[in-house]
Amino acid sequence: MTTDVLDTAPPRSVPPAAPPPRRRSGRFRGASINLLALPALLLFAVFTIYPLISGVAISFSDWDGYSADSNPVGGANYLRLFTDDTFRAVLITTFIYGIGSTVVQQVLGLGLALALDGKLAGRGVARAIIYLPVLVSPIVMGTFYYLLFQYNTGAFNDVVVAFGGERQAWLSTQGGGVTIILAVNSIQFVGTSMIIYLAGLQGIAPEYIEAAILDGANAGQRFRHVVLPLLQPAFATSVVLNLIGGLKLFDVIQVLTGGGPGTSTSSVSTLIGRTYFDAQSAGYSAAMGVALFFIIAVLTILANGALNRRRLEQQ
Amino acid sequence: MNAVLSRRAVGLAVGAFVLLVVVIQLLPFYVALTTSLKPKTDLSSQWSFPLSEPFWGNFVTAVTDGGILRAMGNSVLVASVSTVLVCVIGAFAAYPLARRPTAYNRGILAINVGLMMVPALSILVPLYSMLAQMGALNTYWGVILVMVATSLPISIFLYASFMRSLPISVEEAAMIDGANIFQTLWLVVIPMLKPVTATVGILTGVGVWNEYALSGYILTSPETRTIAPAIASFFSMQSSNLPAAAAASLLAVIPVVIAYLFLQKYFVRGLVGAEK
Numbered sequence: 154m155t156t157d158v159l160d161t162a163p164p165r166s167v168p169p170a171a172p173p174p175r176r177r178s179g180r181f182r183g184a185s186i187n188l189l190a191l192p193a194l195l196l197f198a199v200f201t202i203y204p205l206i207s208g209v210a211i212s213f214s215d216w217d218g219y220s221a222d223s224n225p226v227g228g229a230n231y232l233r234l235f236t237d238d239t240f241r242a243v244l245i246t247t248f249i250y251g252i253g254s255t256v257v258q259q260v261l262g263l264g265l266a267l268a269l270d271g272k273l274a275g276r277g278v279a280r281a282i283i284y285l286p287v288l289v290s291p292i293v294m295g296t297f298y299y300l301l302f303q304y305n306t307g308a309f310n311d312v313v314v315a316f317g318g319e320r321q322a323w324l325s326t327q328g329g330g331v332t333i334i335l336a337v338n339s340i341q342f343v344g345t346s347m348i349i350y351l352a353g354l355q356g357i358a359p360e361y362i363e364a365a366i367l368d369g370a371n372a373g374q375r376f377r378h379v380v381l382p383l384l385q386p387a388f389a390t391s392v393v394l395n396l397i398g399g400l401k402l403f404d405v406i407q408v409l410t411g412g413g414p415g416t417s418t419s420s421v422s423t424l425i426g427r428t429y430f431d432a433q434s435a436g437y438s439a440a441m442g443v444a445l446f447f448i449i450a451v452l453t454i455l456a457n458g459a460l461n462r463r464r465l466e467q468q
Numbered sequence: 469m470n471a472v473l474s475r476r477a478v479g480l481a482v483g484a485f486v487l488l489v490v491v492i493q494l495l496p497f498y499v500a501l502t503t504s505l506k507p508k509t510d511l512s513s514q515w516s517f518p519l520s521e522p523f524w525g526n527f528v529t530a531v532t533d534g535g536i537l538r539a540m541g542n543s544v545l546v547a548s549v550s551t552v553l554v555c556v557i558g559a560f561a562a563y564p565l566a567r568r569p570t571a572y573n574r575g576i577l578a579i580n581v582g583l584m585m586v587p588a589l590s591i592l593v594p595l596y597s598m599l600a601q602m603g604a605l606n607t608y609w610g611v612i613l614v615m616v617a618t619s620l621p622i623s624i625f626l627y628a629s630f631m632r633s634l635p636i637s638v639e640e641a642a643m644i645d646g647a648n649i650f651q652t653l654w655l656v657v658i659p660m661l662k663p664v665t666a667t668v669g670i671l672t673g674v675g676v677w678n679e680y681a682l683s684g685y686i687l688t689s690p691e692t693r694t695i696a697p698a699i700a701s702f703f704s705m706q707s708s709n710l711p712a713a714a715a716a717s718l719l720a721v722i723p724v725v726i727a728y729l730f731l732q733k734y735f736v737r738g739l740v741g742a743e744k
Contacts, residue, residue, distance in 0.1 A: 186564045186649050190576065193561035193620050200617035201583055204591035204598065211594055218597065265489060268482045281732060282490050288724050288735065290678035292696045296703055296717040297496035300503050300514065300710055308499050308514040340492060401587045404680045408700060422589040422681070430685075435593050442590035450585050 205446070211439040218435035230440035239416055240424070240441070247420045250335055251399035251452075257339035258395045259388070262346025269347070270354045280351075284344035291341065295408030298337045299324070302409075327417035330410045334418060338405055342398060346391045353387030354380070389460035393453055400449050421445045497721075504715040529709070530702070530716035535690045539698035540720065542687075546608060546694055547676040550615040554623050554672045555665055557616065562627030563653055567636070577628065583621040588681035596685055606689040614686060615676045623668045630664035631657065666734050674735075677724065695720045 212230050216223035234240050265283060269276045286294055302309050302323045310320045323329040357380065365375045403422035406412055412419035412427065419427070421441060429438035499514045505522040506512065530536045565573050565580075595614070596605075604610025634657070642652045680696035687693045693701070699720055703713045728735055 186568060186653075187573065189563050189653075190561040190565065192557045193624060194576070196557070196613065196617040196620060197579075197583060200595065200614055201586060201591060204594040205586065207594040207598070208591060218593070261489070264485065268486050271482070273483060273486065276486075279486050279490050281728075282493050284735075285725070285728065286493055286496075288674050288678075288728055289721055290680065290696045290699075292678070292680050292700050292703075293717045293720055294496060296699065296713055297500045299703075300714055301496055301499050303710065306503075306511055306514055308495070311513050311515060340489075343489070397585065401589075403589060404696070407680075407684075408703060411704075422587060425589040425592060426685070429593050429596075435597070439593045442587075442593060445587050446585070446590040449587060450582070453585055 208439045208442055211436055212443050214436045216435045216439075217433045218429055218438075219433070223436070226436065230437045231444075233437060234440060234444055240421075243416055243419045243421055243424045246331060246418065247400055247402070247422075249331060250338065250402045250420055251396055253335045254339045254342075254399035254402075255392055255395040257335070258343050258346045259391060261339070261343045262391060263350050263384075265343065265347040266350030266354055270351060280347070283347060286341045287344040289341075291338075291404035292408055294337065294341050295405040298333070298405075299409055302333055324410050325414060327414070330414075330418035334402070334406055334409055337409065338399065338402060341405075342395070346395065349387050349391045349394075350384065353384045357383050385460070389457070392460065393456050396456060397449060397453060400445075400452070421448075497718075500714045500718050503711050504718055506711060508709055508711050526711040526715035527719065529712040530719060534698065534702040534706075534712065534716045535693075536695075536698060536702070536716045536719050538690065539693050539695045540723070542608075542692055543677055543695040544723075546612055546615065547673050549608075550612050550619065550676045551669050551673045553612070553616045554619045555668055558620055558623035558668060559627050559658065559661055559665070560653075561620070562624045562631055563657065565624065566628040566631035567639070580621050580624050584625065586618075588618065592682065592685060595682070599686060605686055606692050608692060611683055611686050611692070611694070614682055615679065618682070619672045619675060623672060626664055626668055626671075627661070630661065634660055670731070670735055674724065 213225055213227060214223040215226045269280055273279070301307055304310065304320060304322045309323065314320060321329070323333060361379050361383065362375060365379045370378065401422055402420045406418060406420055406423050410418040412423040416424060422445065425438050425441045425445070428434050428441065502514050502517050504526050505518045507523045507525060510523075565577050599605050599610055599614070602610070604613070639652050639656055642656045643649070647655065678696055680700060683694055684697045684700060687697050690698075699716055702716050706713050
C-alpha cells in the first residue's frame, strides 16, 4: 500500500526537498527507537488489553461461555452484583483476606526486620528460612498446610488433643477456613515484608540515631520518632504490595478449601472461576472480573496517595 | 545491673520470637516430609518421623500416577523460554521508555504500571475463550505467550527504572564516537544491565514456575501441564491419598530450594530491587 503511493507519485514534479536538517534526522532516529517496544506492546494488546476490553463487552451480555449466541443485557450483570447476597458475602471475605493479611504482615514483617537487623546469632540462617516460602508455589504451601490442619492425622489436631481438646475439622467451618487461609497467606509471604523493612532499616544513616542518642532519646523514643518516620517509604511499598496480593488471593484458597463449604471461604477470584466454569455465566463472571480490577485499582491508588501524602507531611 | 538484666530479657524475648517464626516456617515442610515417608495405612502422628523404615512408595505414585516428572519438565521448558523472552523483550521495550520521555512514551509507561495491577482472574473469561479459538489451550506456545505478556509489566518497570539510573553520558559518548542508537543499545547499554537482568530473570522464572491462576485453566492435559496445575489436580484427585499428594508437592519444591541455596544472594537482592 505504502509502496504503491510512492511508485505512482510524480517523480521530481516538485523540486527535491532540501536534505532534512540534522536535528530532524536526530528526531527521526529517536522516534524509530520506539519500535523497540513494539513486541511488548503487541503482546499487551493481544493478551491483556484486548481481554480487558472484551471482558467489559462480555460483562454487558448473557453469554454462557461456550455457545455462539449471546444477547446484550445492558447493565443487568452489574445490577446483579449489588443485589447478589453471595457476591456481597464473598466481597467481605475478600476484604478480610486483603486487609487482614496486610495488617499481620506489617506487624510480623516489621518485628522480624527489627529483630534480625541487630546482632542476633544465626540471623543469616533465620532470614533465609523465613524468606524461603515466598519462593514456593502457594499451591504447594497450601497442600502442606492442608496436611497440617486435616482431621485425622493432622499435626495441629494432635496438639489440640494433647491439650485436652477435641479433634476438629478446622477447614470445614467458615471461621476456621477463613482464619487458616488468612494465616497461611500472611505467614507464607511475611518474608517479603521482612526484606522490605530490612532494606529500609539498612538505609537509615547511623548519624540520625547517634544524634537522637546525644539528644537523650531512649530506645522507645528513637524508634517512635526517628526510625518509624524514616521507614515510611518501606511501609508504603509493603502495604500496597500486600494489599494487592491479599485482594487477588486465589491459589491457596483453591487448595485449602476450594472456596467452600458453599462459598463461605471464597474470594472474588475463586468465585469468578466458579461462575464461569461451573455455573456457565460468563457474562456475570466477566462483570465480577471488571469489578475486581476496579476495586484493586481504586484501593491501590488511594493507599498510594494516602501513604505518599503522609510521607510529604513528615518531611 | 537492672539495665543489664532487662536488656538480656529483651534479647531472649527477641530470640524466642524469631525462633518461633522459624519453626512455623519449617513446620509445613517437616509435616509434608513425615507424611510422604509413611504408607497411606500408617495413621501415626505427623510429628513422628519414620526414621527406622522410611516408605518411598508415595514418591513412586506421584511420578507414575501424578506425572510429576513430566510436569516438572514442562515447567522447566515454559519457565526458561518465558524468562529469556521477558528479559529480551522487556529490556528492549524499556529503553525508549527510559531514554525518550515524550508524551507518548510517558503514556505507555503509565499503561504499563496499570497493567501491573490487573488481577489474573479479571481477564480469565475473555482470555480463555480467545485462547480456545486460537487453538492455544494445552499448548506450550499458548501458555508461554500468556506468561510473557503477564510478566512483562513489572520487568519493563524494573528495566526502565534501572536504565534511568545509568549515566546517560556513556551513551552520548558512544554516539559522538559514531555509534547509532541501536549499536549504542547493543554494545553499551545491554552489557550494563546484568544486575537488573538477574532480578528480572529470578522474578520471572520463580513466578512462572509457581503460576497457577491462569495456567491452571489453560493447561489441563497431562502432556503439557506445568507443575502447579499438576499438583492441584493430583491433590484433588488423590484427596484420600494425602501421602502421595505430599510426595508430589515435595518433589515440586526441590528445584526451587536448590536454586535458592545457590543463588540466595541474588534472590533476596532481586526481591528488594523489585520492591523499590
